[in-house]
Amino acid sequence: MSANVDLVRSIHALWSRGDFDAADWAHPDVEFAIPDGPEPFAVSGAEAMGRAWREVLSAWANYRVTAEEYREVADGEVLVLTRYSAHHHRVRQPVWRHRTRKPVWR
Numbered sequence: 001m002s003a004n005v006d007l008v009r010s011i012h013a014l015w016s017r018g019d020f021d022a023a024d025w026a027h028p029d030v031e032f033a034i035p036d037g038p039e040p041f042a043v044s045g046a047e048a049m050g051r052a053w054r055e056v057l058s059a060w061a062n063y064r065v066t067a068e069e070y071r072e073v074a075d076g077e078v079l080v081l082t083r084y085s086a087h088h089h090r091v092r093q094p095v096w097r098h099r100t101r102k103p104v105w106r
Helices: 003-016 046-060
Strands: 031-034 041-044 060-072 078-086 094-099 102-105
Touching: 003 060, 003 078, 031 046, 041 046, 046 060
Parallel strands: none
Antiparallel strands: 031 041, 060 078, 078 094, 094 102
């Protein structure tokens, strides 16, 4: 396993525990994106990433991120197949579950 995969695993370990504040791993010009889901976005910079996460998390309760598989692809990049789930603050039932392989809306 490469250092890049190890780094990405450590980031997802934080996220899986609900720690979205830690960003000491991030380069100041990090590019961060959630390219699918209800409101896709992409931002540049560690501060913008923090603002983006806070905005995403503000709408949801019990927001969970679970990495299902890590794949090292070309040029040392790491692809993570990820499961996201959450409850909307105003609705007590799950309203969105997403797997990067196939979105499922409820």
